[in-house]
Amino acid sequence: MMTKKEKNKGQKDKLKGLSLQVIPFSEIKDLGIAQRVKKILALILGNKIVILHGRLRPEEEARLIEDTMAMIDHIQNFRGIELAVIEPNLKEENLLVKFRYGLAKKLVGESNTLTIIGPSSLIKEIKKDPKKLELMLG
Amino acid sequence: MVLKILKEFSQRIFAGFFRKRGDIKIGFYGPPNSGKTSLANRICKDWTGEEMGNVSNIPHETRKVQFKEKVEIEYKGKKLTFKMVDTPGIATKIDYEDFLKYGLKKNIAKKRAKEATQGIIDSIKWLDDVEAVIIVLDSSVNPYSQVNITIIGNLVARKIPILIVANKIDLRKANLKKVENAFPEYKVVGISAKEGKNMEEFYKSLFKLAKKV
Numbered sequence: 001m002m003t004k005k006e007k008n009k010g011q012k013d014k015l016k017g018l019s020l021q022v023i024p025f026s027e028i029k030d031l032g033i034a035q036r037v038k039k040i041l042a043l044i045l046g047n048k049i050v051i052l053h054g055r056l057r058p059e060e061e062a063r064l065i066e067d068t069m070a071m072i073d074h075i076q077n078f079r080g081i082e083l084a085v086i087e088p089n090l091k092e093e094n095l096l097v098k099f100r101y102g103l104a105k106k107l108v109g110e111s112n113t114l115t116i117i118g119p120s121s122l123i124k125e126i127k128k129d130p131k132k133l134e135l136m137l138g
Numbered sequence: 139m140v141l142k143i144l145k146e147f148s149q150r151i152f153a154g155f156f157r158k159r160g161d162i163k164i165g166f167y168g169p170p171n172s173g174k175t176s177l178a179n180r181i182c183k184d185w186t187g188e189e190m191g192n193v194s195n196i197p198h199e200t201r202k203v204q205f206k207e208k209v210e211i212e213y214k215g216k217k218l219t220f221k222m223v224d225t226p227g228i229a230t231k232i233d234y235e236d237f238l239k240y241g242l243k244k245n246i247a248k249k250r251a252k253e254a255t256q257g258i259i260d261s262i263k264w265l266d267d268v269e270a271v272i273i274v275l276d277s278s279v280n281p282y283s284q285v286n287i288t289i290i291g292n293l294v295a296r297k298i299p300i301l302i303v304a305n306k307i308d309l310r311k312a313n314l315k316k317v318e319n320a321f322p323e324y325k326v327v328g329i330s331a332k333e334g335k336n337m338e339e340f341y342k343s344l345f346k347l348a349k350k351v
Contacts, residue, residue, distance in 0.1 A: 058291030062262050065230055065288065069255040072232055080231025083284045120231035 019047065025054035033057075037064050040117055041071065044081055049118035055085050056115060064117075080120040087113040162220040162351055164344075165268030167261065167293075169285050170197040170227030170254075172276040173305040176331040178206070178224040184337065185211050190224060196240045198254035200226045203264055213341050218348050223268055226257030228285055265292055269351045270299045272344075277304035277328060278311035281320040290321070299350035301343050304328045308335060 021043050028036045037060060043050050056064065061083070068081050166174040179189040191204050206222040232254050237247035271293050275281055281304075293300050301324070304317040308330035318326045327343050329336045 058288060058295045061284075061288040062265070062292050065228065065285075066259050066262050068230060069232070069258045072255045073252060079233040080229070083230050083288075085284060085287070120233070 019049070020051060021048045022051045023053065025052070028052070033060050033063055036060060037067050040064065041067055044117060044119050045071070045075065045078065047119055047122060049116065049123065052115040052117065053113075054115065055087070055113045077121070078119070082116075082118050082120050082123045084116045085113060086116065162218075162270065162348055163223055163268045164220045164348070165223045165225055165264060165271045166274055167225055167265075167271050167289050168227060168274040169276070169279075169283065170229055171195075171199075172227065172274045172279075173331050174227065174274045175200050175204070175224055177272070177274055177303065177305060177329070178204070178222055180331045180334060180337065181209060181211070181222065182206060184334075185209060190222070196237060196242070196250075198227060198229075198232070198237075198250060198257065200224060201250070201253040201257040202226065203257075203260050211341060211344070213345050216345065218345055220348065223264060225261040225264055226254065228258050228261050228289060229254075230285060232258075262292075265296065265298075268298060270347050271301070272347070273300060273302045274305050275302065275317055276306050277314055277317055278306055278309040281317045286320075290324075299347055300324055301347040302326045303340065305331055308333050 023039075028039060031039065036056070040050055040052070041064070064081070064083070072078055072080055166178055168174050173193075175191045175193050178191065179193065182188055182190045186206070186209060190206050191200055193199060203226065204224040206224075208219055209222050210217055210219045212218075232251045234244070234247040234251035237250050238244065242250065273286070273289060273293075275286065290300065302317065302321055304312075304314050304326055306312055307314060307328040312328075314326070314328040317328075325343055325346070327336065327340050329340050
């Protein structure tokens with residue numbers, strides 16, 4: 001049976017090659033749906049975890065899933081993606097904060113939202129809590 | 139803005155005039171293994187006497203979109219006829235190795251994975267053709283998944299009415315409240331398709347859903 005130490009070592013080895021790519025929303029703002037998805041998938045196929053500043057539209061997320069499925073069939077060892085959107089919880093906030101967030105969203109897009117997409121083989125489960133992601137990288 | 143409202147209103151009126159009875163296409167969507175086909179089978183058994191498709195504990199049992207034409211149900215003297223569209227479960231990853239855990243042979247697991255990927259593509263394509271959707275979730279599984287949010291987001295963007303079904307309430311781990319809290323803007327009906335629990339409430343909600351089309 002594997003000891004805790006060996007398990008941690010294995011985990012560290014797996015994460016050694018972990019590469020993150022941060023994409024500011026401005027970088028994909030002017031791209032069409034096909035180009036956006038293509039750009040993201042190209043990075044994922046390079047075994048990178050993509051951190052997108054902002055979020056994709058629902059139809060883009062659907063297209064991303066469609067294209068991912070098509071690729072699973074054609075690319076060896078590619079099993080799909082993990083996708084998580086981290087956004088501020090405004091439920092508990094007062095009206096002024098919600099208004100300010102709404103206004104910022106209109107002006108500069110969903111600046112407080114992060115979308116994390118990565119190859120499923122690399123991330124077994126993306127945690128919604130970004131602190132856990134930091135811990136994993138630490 | 140006013141023009142847009144008037145245009146949508148007239149489209150709804152005309153659609154109502156020209157739609158024949160039985161034309162409403164209701165899609166069954168959700169993640170794999172949530173019980174979409176079990177629910178479709180339950181409805182078919184209750185109203186047509188025959189089942190629609192195979193069910194299994196192994197995820198991605200339904201890998202092709204399945205249809206049942208002219209399903210007629212009755213509630214308080216009113217009739218509703220619709221076309222049932224049972225779709226393969228939507229996921230962001232398919233790993234044939236996951237199927238091996240269920241005792242499938244490697245070649246069968248690989249074939250299943252290949253068919254499942256195509257099934258997901260078909261499910262997404264069908265979003266453009268359904269007029270109302272029942273989202274079937276497993277009430278014993280965490281509902282806060284990005285796939286669920288993506289499905290709902292796509293339906294909202296297409297203005298397709300939604301009913302959320304929290305299935306498998308017969309399980310000890312089932313948490314109907316959690317599903318309700320995850321989707322507070324939508325009607326959530328807790329059922330057990332397998333045991334036929336709370337189907338009366340489900341049919342009542344189905345009528346309400348069809349009215350929104």
